[in-house]
Amino acid sequence: MLTYNNNYYTSTMRDTPPRPALSGNVRADVCIVGAGLAGLSTAWEVVSRGRSVVVLDAGRVAWGASGRNGGFVLQGWSEGMSAIERRCGQPTAAALFKLSLEGVDIVRDTIARQALPGCSPMTGKLSVIRYDDAENLQRLRDKMATAYDFHLDYLDRDAVRERLKTERYFQALRDTHGFHFHPLNYCLGLAGLIEQQGGTIHEQSPMVQVERREGGHRVVTDRGTVDCGDVVYCCGGYGGPEFGPLRRAFLPIATYAVLTERLGPRLAQVMTTTDAVGDNRRASDYYRIVDGDRLLWGGRITTKNLQDEKRLGQLLTADILDVYPQLSGVRIDKAWSGLMGYARHKMPHIASLGPGQWACTSFGGHGMNTAPIGGRVIAEALCGESDRYRLFDAYGLQWNGGPLGPAAAQTVYAGLKIMDFFQETRSQRKVATPH
Numbered sequence: 315m316l317t318y319n320n321n322y323y324t325s326t327m328r329d330t331p332p333r334p335a336l337s338g339n340v341r342a343d344v345c346i347v348g349a350g351l352a353g354l355s356t357a358w359e360v361v362s363r364g365r366s367v368v369v370l371d372a373g374r375v376a377w378g379a380s381g382r383n384g385g386f387v388l389q390g391w392s393e394g395m396s397a398i399e400r401r402c403g404q405p406t407a408a409a410l411f412k413l414s415l416e417g418v419d420i421v422r423d424t425i426a427r428q429a430l431p432g433c434s435p436m437t438g439k440l441s442v443i444r445y446d447d448a449e450n451l452q453r454l455r456d457k458m459a460t461a462y463d464f465h466l467d468y469l470d471r472d473a474v475r476e477r478l479k480t481e482r483y484f485q486a487l488r489d490t491h492g493f494h495f496h497p498l499n500y501c502l503g504l505a506g507l508i509e510q511q512g513g514t515i516h517e518q519s520p521m522v523q524v525e526r527r528e529g530g531h532r533v534v535t536d537r538g539t540v541d542c543g544d545v546v547y548c549c550g551g552y553g554g555p556e557f558g559p560l561r562r563a564f565l566p567i568a569t570y571a572v573l574t575e576r577l578g579p580r581l582a583q584v585m586t587t588t589d590a591v592g593d594n595r596r597a598s599d600y601y602r603i604v605d606g607d608r609l610l611w612g613g614r615i616t617t618k619n620l621q622d623e624k625r626l627g628q629l630l631t632a633d634i635l636d637v638y639p640q641l642s643g644v645r646i647d648k649a650w651s652g653l654m655g656y657a658r659h660k661m662p663h664i665a666s667l668g669p670g671q672w673a674c675t676s677f678g679g680h681g682m683n684t685a686p687i688g689g690r691v692i693a694e695a696l697c698g699e700s701d702r703y704r705l706f707d708a709y710g711l712q713w714n715g716g717p718l719g720p721a722a723a724q725t726v727y728a729g730l731k732i733m734d735f736f737q738e739t740r741s742q743r744k745v746a747t748p749h
């Protein structure tokens with residue numbers, strides 16, 4: 315049975331009763347497949363517009379990536395803005411950036427307006443670089459201000475060292491718009507709102523196929539059916555062949571996270587900021603303080619979904635000690651992995667797949683703001699309010715490489731890691747031998 319794994323969020327989650335599996339035949343305007351943040355956000359936007367909704371999940375609400383991630387809610391997309399500019403041109407890139415900010419605001423405003431409990435939002439993110447490059451970082455800050463009207467604070471090396479006690483980092487940009495939070499409690503809160511508004515959620519109800527019917531669709535699970543006008547696919551990295559061409563357009567990529575023991579006074583020897591932190595590696599290390607004095611640390615991406623908690627703990631402990639050797643001997647209390655859906659172009663699939671069929675998925679490692687705005691633009695399209703989803707037209711269902719896809723992705727990732735290594739070693743040498 316697909317259910318919550320043992321991670322930091324499940325040990326601090328709100329009470330959530332199991333929802334019954336779908337049985338028999340039901341009707342709704344819209345059926346949403348997947349109850350992660352993408353499916354729940356879409357459902358909430360749709361019921362808020364007065365349409366009836368049934369949400370189906372193969373496991374439990376937000377048991378997948380949405381309930382076990384880093385909890386960073388930040389502007390932007392999995393793909394970088396320069397690459398988006400190159401592919402779509404500056405005006406569309408600017409519109410997409412604005413959407414990504416709207417996604418951050420949706421989450422923050424929903425927590426506040428609906429008084430969602432247990433979400434613990436905390437403002438601030440430091441993006442640190444692991445090699446010396448003050449000039450380029452300031453250039454990036456200026457470009458974000460002029461091209462995107464997005465303002466970041468520049469921190470020099472001393473200012474970074476005041477906050478983060480490590481030799482590894484150089485300069486940083488501070489984002490005071492983004493925040494970090496408890497994503498599982500947010501999703502559980504959204505599920506409650508959907509139900510209060512008349513929507514229905516069925517857990518342990520995997521969609522096995524979708525049939526086109528006169529005037530709509532029949533969504534078939536192992537024990538029931540939903541007759542509906544529109545279907546929205548929100549399967550993240552957990553979808554299988556039942557998603558047809560959509561499944562061939564993304565790769566499930568695994569990533570890992572750990573929770574340290576309570577650090578007590580040792581925490582001050584590591585960091586003196588409550589900002590979330592991420593570095594500029596291609597598969598970045600990211601972390602933040604949770605529970606007052608623990609670190610929730612994440613990193614690494616791979617096509618092999620390692621499940622062995624002990625091994626995961628060892629891998630990420632090595633990453634932690636590389637940055638903070640003063641934590642030598644630190645105990646890992648929890649270690650877990652999760653799957654993300656990545657398209658080759660690294661942008662989500664937010665698209666019409668034909669009459670009455672929609673995709674709102676493949677958010678990669680940057681879904682906490684993008685899934686909520688994805689849900690909103692799909693709901694707007696369904697209800698005939700806007701065609702903002704067309705901003706994603708340049709990013710279609712590109713083939714994921716089939717059986718060779720994971721191997722190719724792993725090779726590319728290994729190459730990128732080597733590039734990180736050379737860039738960082740150059741910087742460390744420069745610092746060791748100043749001239």
Ligand SMILES: Cc1cc2nc3c(=O)[nH]c(=O)nc-3n(C[C@H](O)[C@H](O)[C@H](O)COP(=O)(O)OP(=O)(O)OC[C@H]3O[C@@H](n4cnc5c(N)ncnc54)[C@H](O)[C@@H]3O)c2cc1C
Binds near residue numbers: 379385
């Ligand atoms: C360890 C980790 C750390 C991360 N950190 C961050 C972060 O700090 N910030 C950030 O922005 N992003 C982060 N991400 C990425 C983010 O979590 C994802 O982009 C986001 O949660 C994707 O949401 P989703 O709803 O598309 O997918 P999921 O939450 O995975 O949900 C997909 C759902 O679809 C269901 N499903 C699949 N197939 C079927 C079927 N046939 N029938 C019914 N249901 C089905 C699954 O059961 C699952 O519940 C992280 C991811 C991981 C794994």
